[in-house]
Amino acid sequence: MIRIEEQSSGFSMVPDLTALLDIIFIVLVFLLLTANSRVYQMDMDLPATSQAQASVASEPAKLQLSLFQDNPIWGLGEQRYQTFSAFEQAIKQQSQDQTKPSVSLASERQVPVEHLLKMLELLQQLEIETTQILMEKNND
Template sequence: MITASSGSHAENNGNEVPSLELTPLIDIVFIVIVFLLITANAPLLKLPVNIPEATENPSADVISDETLVITVASDQNSWALGDDTYEEWGELKTVLLGRIQSKQSVLNSLNISIATDNSATAESLVKVMSFLNEHQLKNVQILMQQPE
């Protein structure tokens, strides 16, 4: 039987009302809030890349007389320009420079297509792209095979 007394709760013999300790809960909530604030403001590292959107019927443009097709082969440092293959980057660079200079009058309408093998190294592709960037050639497309 519970009797009412005018004293404190400690005087009740085993009839204390359990209380919830909120201090650990508040500590955990503050830790979660601090963690979220720190991770939400973390800067993301990104590289801007302009990728064209796919269309219903993807296809390469018709290759005209003013198109240079550069193939990056899967062999170690192997490239092809049209039907000619080059094992050395210096050889390809010299031939490309000659072709670009010979088409200087139509440089704005010169199309360059880069076709890469799936197992070609990224270094070979980057060499070609940086060369084209150095010579400010803007009409460049990378040919890709559509996944089946």
């Protein structure tokens, strides 16, 4: 037979913190779920419809920028660059030689969007307002 030892009827000096821990845990989960994270955004002007703005380029652009899936990622004309800083310096040098340079941007399909946004941010910093984005026609 199993015998249970009786506990002394005296009060324990250690308080029961189970209820307090439950409340702290619930409040912590509530605060984590409702915490706001910062959302970064970049303003862009996009065409209203794809049919209205899609057209064949009339003349080739002076600066031809490329994004590749494998290293080196960044391309300017026929030259490819390992680092973004080298690529940035090359674009700055090329754009200073011209007034209002025309830019065309081509990217492989599997390139991460963050690289495209980084390049568009650089073009915005250089105050290049018009950029032709080269695309393949989708047969959907």
